[in-house]
Amino acid sequence: MPHTPDPDTQPEFYDGVPTKRLLAWVVDMIVIVAMCLMILPFTAFTGIFFFPFLMLVIGFIYRVITITTGSATWGMRLMGMELRDLRDQPFDFGTALFHTLGYSFSWAVAPLQLISVVLMCVSARKQGLSDMVLGSVAVNRRRGV
Structure with a gap:
């Protein structure tokens, strides 16, 4: 993934991302309910x-x-993060659709969701399974954007 921020030279993009993703998920669930x-x-x-x-x-x-219109759900926006594709671009409709399909599938098959959470905690780019398949990353929102 040559175009997404490098976690070795730009670690600020990945600082706290797993915790922010969890908090964003809680906010999103409250909104959905x-x-x-x-x-x-x-x-x-x-x-x-x-x-x-x-x-x-x-x-x-x-x-x-929400991911199509702002490359982040409302919970992610509140936590100051966004999703970027492998070219470091905001998600378009197709990418948002496939990312959501992957997310939904991983919830349907519980071990996949567990693997996804572990990967978010231990991988250099803090990617879950859907992110790894699509080459996408969840990063802290860029300043001034």
């Missing part, structure tokens, strides 16, 4: 019976839209 609760009355409250599926769908849409 709130959105689902707001949608619930429009399902005549039958959404209670398929609430996990509703969360999956709303969460998927939320992640794709």
